[in-house]
Amino acid sequence: MADRAGVKVLVAGAGISGRAAAAFCLAQKMQVTIADDTPLEALGEIVADLVKAGAEFVSPLERAGTDFDLCVLSPGISIGDERVKALVSAGVEVISELELAAREIATPIVAITGTNGKTTVTELTGAMLKASGRRVFVGGNVGTPLIEAAGGQFDSIVAEVSSFQLEGCSTFKPKVAVWLNLTGDHLDRHGNLIEYAKAKAKIFANQGAEEVAIVNRDDDAVWEASKVSGGTVLPYSTERILGVGAWLEGDDVVILMPGTDGVRLDARALALKGLHNLGNAMAATLAAASLGVKPKDAWGAVKTFKGLPHRLEEFLKWRGITFIDDSKATNVDAAVRAMDTVEGRIILLAGGKDKGADYSPMRAALTKRGVLAVIVGPSSERMAKELEGSAPIERASNWSEAVATGIGAAKAGDTVLLAPAASSFDFFKNYVERGEVFQQLCKEETKRMEVSA
Template sequence: MKERIIILGAGESGTGAALLAKAKGYDVFVSDFGVISEGNKASLYQAEVSFEEGKHTEDLILNAYKIIKSPGIAPNVEIVKKALGKNIPVIDELEFAFGFTKGKIIAITGTNGKSTTTMLTYHLLKEAGLSVGLGGNIGKSMAGQLVDIDFDWWVLECSSFQIDGFVNFKPHIAILLNITPDHLDRYDYKVENYVASKFSLFKNQGKEDFALLYTEDKLIHDYQVKHPFSSKLLEFKFEDIPYEGAYANPSGIIVNLDKQRHTFSQDLLTIKGKHNQTNAMASILTAKLTKIKNDKISESLPKFKSIQHRLESVGNIHGIEFINDSKATNVDAVYYALDAFTRPIIWIVGGVDKGNDYSQLDAVSTNVKAIICLGKDNEKIKEHFKSRCPIIEETQSMQDAVEMGYKLSKDREVVLLSPACASFDLFKNYEDRGNQFRLAFQLLEREIELKKLSQ
């Protein structure tokens, strides 16, 4: 009799896991409490995978050999609690996929910067001609890709929710970029639980593996000192020069590895700001661990394009640069964004507040010359910044926000969408918010061009 695998959630990861499980001969059933997209339904139909939507039928779920859960489904959801109560293993899609790859894993986590570091690392390996796949919390499902192809290397963005579903998952190179309190509702509102979740990425590593840590982050440093692990620690930092690892100074990023020193000019980086130097240190250090030569890394770095919705330049109008940072849904991410610019900023901020403490931004908001609040409830933002910023405007329209930004700015200044908040009051998600920002910019650009032609 075939072992029965249940997939909870039919998004990208769940559908991919279902397709791989079916291809490997399991009895597969998919259950999604919401609505399954038409594209994913078509994939399940084609693979002859049974599914339900709009409900979780216990009789069809709680007879499972194993459950693969979407990272977005909290462990305290009733059907998950009942499965755990019956000692049914509940794992993540990446944990399942790991059992079917012969490739080496590069796993990247952190509160902020995961996507940029994942994409840059993948870019460097891909440009060097390595056999490399991309997956995890970005791009296509690793499990879904494994139905047709495997790679020598997999670069995976891993959220804490995904890491919580790891049992045997073992990255050859594991990277921890930073930790700031986030998603604490999933961790009993205890930051120490969230930190422990991040660090469990390293739990299965051995002495032949590598742990890359930004140890100038106090939460990372303090936890690592008290909880040493088996893999080889490589640090990346700014203040001190590590014996082995990477560091950055104004002239470049330097990697110390195997008693050799490798230097890469800051001019090669297309991503700006101190936080992106941290991301670049992690990516370049990883590239060196995969034996990529310096000249190939130096050739590849200038070709890298920033990911969408993360400090993404959408264009210039009369020397005014419009930056889409819609992915900055917490205060810490906005701190990095504001810190990345020395030019005056017109800052578009707001949305669904996540318990934000805006005082954390006081040190980096001194070059904000105007604030445009974009959200249904902006009182908290206005109250905090009313004595710090001379101009505070308010709107619930992205088009109005972009036009206001243009009118309030002048040459060499920046109109920055970096919301610090979730998007669900006015938009479908942060991608929709960022796309609407880009569209509003394009409409404004066209309107200005038409006026110019008519004169």
């Protein structure tokens, strides 16, 4: 944006990204209105401070009207919301915080999306770039909003980007765009898998010859979508040998960048568990290599990268039972991957807010290794019905009851696994809180059982 002073901006939604966008726009002397369906007094000090700094606040969103030049839409509000449609009809440009940030940032951006694994790949790519001595900003959909990188002194930016953010983009053109996978998720928001895929595909839409698209060759939908990119396409695979990109040969990961002879790396060096995480490491290595890091140097980071909280996090061993928190498994595909990755027989704890997914793909893993599935929350009735006949199923009224039931059924050698296959917004503010509560409940229940033994 050139002359920003006096530009009338509506920031729709006062969440983390909305607050960051409002702060940036205020600093640029724009006329800022913040609108949220939650009253001001319930939004906390940060929003109150933005109002003190000159922003106007209105609630609910429809009271803001349409007299604006620009609307920065928070990811929690759909671009299909009738109130947003009214803004578009009135000639207001509606963009996401991601699009706002991209317009302000000249530093090369690595943007990473996918139904599953994007946070892990974002953090791992950041670790690889930092290890090379670069000044790196890591943020986006998780952590620090991308707009906070505007004006910063960085050599590289690594951003996790979601479908909610991408649907509000029109000019976003990352130097490196990474798309990991596509499975049914957020169908309650997008309506169907086709619309979900269209939103994701915007990550490639504006790429030209100077950009790079990194894609999972084992995901047909992602591979097909990469044809939208006008840049260099680098595939990776854990299932087939490729002529360029990254692939698995025995215990070796082969990285072959265009114009090079390629390099072989030790797949066994990966600290993270699971074949899917080997694919994630390949994607991160290709991303780092696309910005000039030698693949061998980038691969060094996989030896020490232990993963992130609430992602296949082993947090407790008790009486030979392993406890794993995969609260981030908020969809069916992630839950299946978790069950395929962990060892031993499984006591699965699942459920949460229903996102409209088909739960039947979980049946095979449960049939093979499931001792018991304990299901909680609004999704429990439909999930239990769709998983019937796979493993014994019990429904619990709350997570405390679910944990007690699950631990009571576990024996030495078993794994108590939280892999909800649903969002956390039934009882919790996010998956982090759900994971923290799960871990605490497990520790309390095992301690109680020790005392009563």
